[in-house]
Amino acid sequence: MSLNRSAVAALAAALCLVTAGCSGPSADDDASARTTDAATAGASYPVTLDNCGQKQTFDKAPSRVVVMNGASVAEVSTLLALGQGDKIVANQQSYGGSEVPGRAEAIRRLPDGDVRQNDAFDVPRETMIGLRPDLVLSTTAYGFEEKNGFATRAQLEDAGARTYVSPQGCHQDTSKMTIDDSYRLLRDMGKVFGVSDRAEELIAASEKRIATVSGKVKGRKRPKVMVLFSNMSMGGNDFGSVVAKGIYNDILVEAGGANAFENASATSFADLSKEEVAATDVDALVVIGYNDPDPAAFAENLLKEFPQWPAARNNAYVTLSDSMYLGPSNDLAVEKIAEMLHPDAL
Secondary structure: OOOOHHHHHHHHHHHOOOOOOOOOHHHOOHHHHOOOHHHHHOOOOOEEEEEOOEEEEEOOOOOOEEEOOOOOOHHHHHHHHOOOHHHEEEEOOOOOOOOOOOHHHHHHHOOOOOOOOOOOOOOOHHHHHHOOOOEEEEOOHHHHOHHHOOOOHHHHHHOOOEEEEOOOOOOOOOOOOOHHHHHHHHHHHHHHOOOHHHHHHHHHHHHHHHHHHHHHHOOOOOOEEEEEEOOOOOOOOOEEEEEOOOHHHHHHHHOOOEEOOHHHOOOOEEEEOHHHHHOOOOOEEEEEOOOOOOHHHHHHHHHHHOOOOHHHHHOOEEEEOHHHOOOOOHHHHHHHHHHHHOOOOO
């Protein structure tokens, strides 16, 4: 498996330390979710968040937001879902696809600030200061470390910007991330931008959809699922992008499945040999496409490589992108995986 170097660096940075139907709020995009200035004017400020042990106080809704890369789309998707895309002056995030209709296109239309990325494939210090942000979002604390060529939180504060590290990113360890962290990100951004009502609507709709699916598959045998990123390698073995822990497992449980490689690593990803993969029974595949135009081809080739798997005999796989990662659309992943694992239950 191979990976372009910008994706490798972004994922390494993030690791060293990604719904039923389209009628509900989580399927809405920036156009339908946009909040008017009149609505935000009625919000209660100041708002103070305790973020990674630092107090961040907002006297008004930010209007010049920079979204750092971090191998994520959680932050940019959350802002779009909350109707705040017009506040973004530079976005570095994209998965190249989305389960939410129109979201990938909306992300592509966002300004990138003409950023020339540094060696860590993100916004360098001088460029960041020059963008004059009033809020900078980073998936993990890595994005604010001076040794990585980034502006620190203190430097950004001196420049008049507030900063935010997404849930579970403070210690650069996403292995304990759950769906609740997606809700926390929504709630925090709802408070910051004065659209808490919108955030709560999104959360309530997601919780309802997930509960509906989870209830239908409750008590059924849980197939063993392999979750991995397509055409990526982040380790020294043949399979370095296999998920072991994190929000992915929480999504699998709600969908009536179990991670076949949960015990393969104490961290978010396992670095496995072909022999280790071949020796594990895999009932189904979840392939996450990170800027991959054809993750289905990757899945089909993988099933051909391991014909002994039940997944290969049943051609059991689903391809996903942003809904499988931290962000506002985990309910879509739960439903799509459940449809694959338990089609007669839904």
